[in-house]
Amino acid sequence: MNKKEVKKLREELTAVMGNGSIETDPDILETYSRDETADAVFMPDILVRAENSEEVSTVLRICNEMGVPVVPRGAGSGVTGGALPVHGGLVLSLEKMNRILEIDTENMVAVVEPGVITGELQKAVLQEGLLYPPDPASLDICSIGGNVAENAGGPRAVKYGTTKEYILGLEFVTPDGTIMNTGGKIVKDVTGYNLAGIIIGSEGTLAVVTKIYLKLIPAPSVTKDLLVPFDSVDDAINAVYRILTARITPATLEFMEEDGIKLVAKFHGGKIPFPEAGAHLLIQINGESEESVYHSLERIWEVIDVDPEKIFAAESEMQRERLWKARRAIREAIHEEDPCFLAEDCVVPRSRIPDFIRDLKEYFNSVNLKSIMFGHAGDGNVHIDILKGDREYKQWKGMQPDIKKEVYTRAIQYGGTITGEHGVGMLRKDYLTIKLSQEEIELMKRIKDAFDPKGILNPGKIFSDE
Amino acid sequence: MNKKEVKKLREELTAVMGNGSIETDPDILETYSRDETADAVFMPDILVRAENSEEVSTVLRICNEMGVPVVPRGAGSGVTGGALPVHGGLVLSLEKMNRILEIDTENMVAVVEPGVITGELQKAVLQEGLLYPPDPASLDICSIGGNVAENAGGPRAVKYGTTKEYILGLEFVTPDGTIMNTGGKIVKDVTGYNLAGIIIGSEGTLAVVTKIYLKLIPAPSVTKDLLVPFDSVDDAINAVYRILTARITPATLEFMEEDGIKLVAKFHGGKIPFPEAGAHLLIQINGESEESVYHSLERIWEVIDVDPEKIFAAESEMQRERLWKARRAIREAIHEEDPCFLAEDCVVPRSRIPDFIRDLKEYFNSVNLKSIMFGHAGDGNVHIDILKGDREYKQWKGMQPDIKKEVYTRAIQYGGTITGEHGVGMLRKDYLTIKLSQEEIELMKRIKDAFDPKGILNPGKIFSDE
Numbered sequence: 001m002n003k004k005e006v007k008k009l010r011e012e013l014t015a016v017m018g019n020g021s022i023e024t025d026p027d028i029l030e031t032y033s034r035d036e037t038a039d040a041v042f043m044p045d046i047l048v049r050a051e052n053s054e055e056v057s058t059v060l061r062i063c064n065e066m067g068v069p070v071v072p073r074g075a076g077s078g079v080t081g082g083a084l085p086v087h088g089g090l091v092l093s094l095e096k097m098n099r100i101l102e103i104d105t106e107n108m109v110a111v112v113e114p115g116v117i118t119g120e121l122q123k124a125v126l127q128e129g130l131l132y133p134p135d136p137a138s139l140d141i142c143s144i145g146g147n148v149a150e151n152a153g154g155p156r157a158v159k160y161g162t163t164k165e166y167i168l169g170l171e172f173v174t175p176d177g178t179i180m181n182t183g184g185k186i187v188k189d190v191t192g193y194n195l196a197g198i199i200i201g202s203e204g205t206l207a208v209v210t211k212i213y214l215k216l217i218p219a220p221s222v223t224k225d226l227l228v229p230f231d232s233v234d235d236a237i238n239a240v241y242r243i244l245t246a247r248i249t250p251a252t253l254e255f256m257e258e259d260g261i262k263l264v265a266k267f268h269g270g271k272i273p274f275p276e277a278g279a280h281l282l283i284q285i286n287g288e289s290e291e292s293v294y295h296s297l298e299r300i301w302e303v304i305d306v307d308p309e310k311i312f313a314a315e316s317e318m319q320r321e322r323l324w325k326a327r328r329a330i331r332e333a334i335h336e337e338d339p340c341f342l343a344e345d346c347v348v349p350r351s352r353i354p355d356f357i358r359d360l361k362e363y364f365n366s367v368n369l370k371s372i373m374f375g376h377a378g379d380g381n382v383h384i385d386i387l388k389g390d391r392e393y394k395q396w397k398g399m400q401p402d403i404k405k406e407v408y409t410r411a412i413q414y415g416g417t418i419t420g421e422h423g424v425g426m427l428r429k430d431y432l433t434i435k436l437s438q439e440e441i442e443l444m445k446r447i448k449d450a451f452d453p454k455g456i457l458n459p460g461k462i463f464s465d466e
Numbered sequence: 467m468n469k470k471e472v473k474k475l476r477e478e479l480t481a482v483m484g485n486g487s488i489e490t491d492p493d494i495l496e497t498y499s500r501d502e503t504a505d506a507v508f509m510p511d512i513l514v515r516a517e518n519s520e521e522v523s524t525v526l527r528i529c530n531e532m533g534v535p536v537v538p539r540g541a542g543s544g545v546t547g548g549a550l551p552v553h554g555g556l557v558l559s560l561e562k563m564n565r566i567l568e569i570d571t572e573n574m575v576a577v578v579e580p581g582v583i584t585g586e587l588q589k590a591v592l593q594e595g596l597l598y599p600p601d602p603a604s605l606d607i608c609s610i611g612g613n614v615a616e617n618a619g620g621p622r623a624v625k626y627g628t629t630k631e632y633i634l635g636l637e638f639v640t641p642d643g644t645i646m647n648t649g650g651k652i653v654k655d656v657t658g659y660n661l662a663g664i665i666i667g668s669e670g671t672l673a674v675v676t677k678i679y680l681k682l683i684p685a686p687s688v689t690k691d692l693l694v695p696f697d698s699v700d701d702a703i704n705a706v707y708r709i710l711t712a713r714i715t716p717a718t719l720e721f722m723e724e725d726g727i728k729l730v731a732k733f734h735g736g737k738i739p740f741p742e743a744g745a746h747l748l749i750q751i752n753g754e755s756e757e758s759v760y761h762s763l764e765r766i767w768e769v770i771d772v773d774p775e776k777i778f779a780a781e782s783e784m785q786r787e788r789l790w791k792a793r794r795a796i797r798e799a800i801h802e803e804d805p806c807f808l809a810e811d812c813v814v815p816r817s818r819i820p821d822f823i824r825d826l827k828e829y830f831n832s833v834n835l836k837s838i839m840f841g842h843a844g845d846g847n848v849h850i851d852i853l854k855g856d857r858e859y860k861q862w863k864g865m866q867p868d869i870k871k872e873v874y875t876r877a878i879q880y881g882g883t884i885t886g887e888h889g890v891g892m893l894r895k896d897y898l899t900i901k902l903s904q905e906e907i908e909l910m911k912r913i914k915d916a917f918d919p920k921g922i923l924n925p926g927k928i929f930s931d932e
Contacts, residue, residue: 104817106711106815106816107815107816108710153654157654161631164663165631180903180906181906184815184881184883186815186846186882186883187619187623187628187847188847188886189885190667190885190886190887190888191883191894191898191902192898192902192906192907192910192928193672193910193928194668195664196663198661198664198913200663202660203656244574245572247684248684249684289757291755295757347653348652349572349652350573351570351572380652380653380654381654415651417650417657420656421656424656424658428657432658435658436657437646440646440647440658443646443661444658447916449916450909450913450915
């Protein structure tokens, strides 16, 4: 946008909603030019920090009329550039819409605005003895609205599923400024199409979510966490296989391989449990009673072949923190080691994880790449972080398309897909055809048109620009 | 369609797929002119019983070219006319696509064709120690494809959710004959829009589902069923409230009120437990161990105020059958009593059930209508069957629009919706505006256009015709 266009937009917005939420100061805009995506900066032309649904509606209506791109933004913790204004325009931040509107303990439903930080919500509902299960690793900084946009998962997805399984209803605003509703404090609803079904995971390209009805469940009264060291990834994944085929359902089953453990140990000055292991498995068991949890733990001993003396079991909250420290710090550790790393999050059927990882490692070794793999062994979602190493930046950028193709092709070959919870965003849009047929993509684009005929909402994401 | 059009369509289809699956014999077509919807008959012009995805594709492609309506049909157990050819055309039966293609015990996924009977699938996976939770009351006759089309629930939805929570992937055919895929044997996927999210519950108006990937869970090893009599519906719902706010999650929490109990008792010659009660509550508790199940049962005793001597607890499979007999037979009993009954299935937040039922009963009494209410107290889905009584048929038909409006308006007033699992179909399409705004309906129609630009797929359903 040129200066005149920005001025005009600012005037139009101000006339309806006043000036308080609107910013054009470059210093402030600069903060909104980045998210957690490595190596990506796009300056917005204008910023609105909306305070309510009406302001969201006003912004969308006016921008739609003027043909200005609108990029919704939650907490800016995304890693595929979903919140970045790659074609300029207006960034619509929902950070001020961060109120927990209601925790309805009778119906076990929370009604929240999109800017609520996921971890804050979890703490608030826990005080009522309730659990909001989805727990992306970024839960202390990410917002519920962003979780809806990416259908976020997290370690507990193996037992509890992803965000979409907890969305009972949405208030959302379509690009023409209309405020709409779907669902509510109800568990069942087939009154017309399930609009939430297509909006969840649409990465802010179909509508801006302004209110969310979340299903809560009774919080388990007993939780035990274990860190189990193995000699190799194969041994760890084999244990996962045995646990799941014994029909035990832990709340989490996270793995981390040797290279990741070493990196985190270095990051924490060596102070993590089992820094020398070939792989870690982080297992959380929860349940209604000590008996049922110990029953599950005993069955785990039976099926995995590890000396119980070598297991680190957290008995206190402090120990639990220590135990999860390595897992939660891994991305930060990688970032410190190599800020230009490539972060992939492919999914395969969980029985295929060992073959997938082995195959990937062979490929990475063959092209002399260092990689760190970790993630959700229980649900097949593997985080694959690939390091630049000593390469020149330009060479590294040039290699990335090939690396992505090799990784994605393998994920699909093993029956999986390109991304499990990070989204396509701006980073993967040119690779969509590896997974989807041209007809499938065309159908998705027609759905996009049904919501956003002028294409103002988060342009340059998911679909290739061509 | 006139005879010439039917002949031409038959020839076009035969040229591609042979004659074996195509029928135009009126005696056979007659069977496909009805489903379980009271009082509705619409003759198809032609029938195809497809045997595979390619035949589904051929039928859709040719009908799309010729502008012939296509009505997909599963087992024909729907109660809102979803499978009826209200504008004539071709009925596309999926009954022959009834193979369980795979039960993948490692990944706990079943891959099935849409014609598989839900109860058959449940038995098959149970032999592998696995559970497919959704359990519509019609599970012995309904098909999985129909469950996907209506997002079927069932008694266990209070603990396990509805069909959509178990769909990991779909193969489906769009009206132009393109075979597409979404998801698979994977738990997480944000590679483009979640097409399954909008197809589930779309009542066969967007695409024809030809293969379904279903998430399975470990079957609970212990299950206890209780039938608890109460003096009144208020007492029963109050007990539901106490159970749920004590954070106990039974697998089912079904209620039936006095009028329903009396009717089923009559149907079964009096041989049901507690035929004189004012209300029944049917509670199923399941879990991993006897201890955990008994722990939950003890907590239920603590919170509900009923003499344990008066409770019927099923200890054997035979007793369990006896206990569920009344619940499963209710619709049949009503059908025998009054075949022209009106069947509604509204949803309200479960805390509002007592007020909703009381309000409805007052209304029904005020206009001298006999009603039977039962259903899923745990998830707020109330089945409301309203009897014609001694009225003349014509008078009864004339009253229905008013009755529906009164019922739906109350459901929405209590924060609920028109239909929880039966769908809109042909019966409720003129009432959609009670729940949805014109803009919401227009958005849904644009989504319909994105899938089905020529409007051939199941016309006359969900949306009002004009």
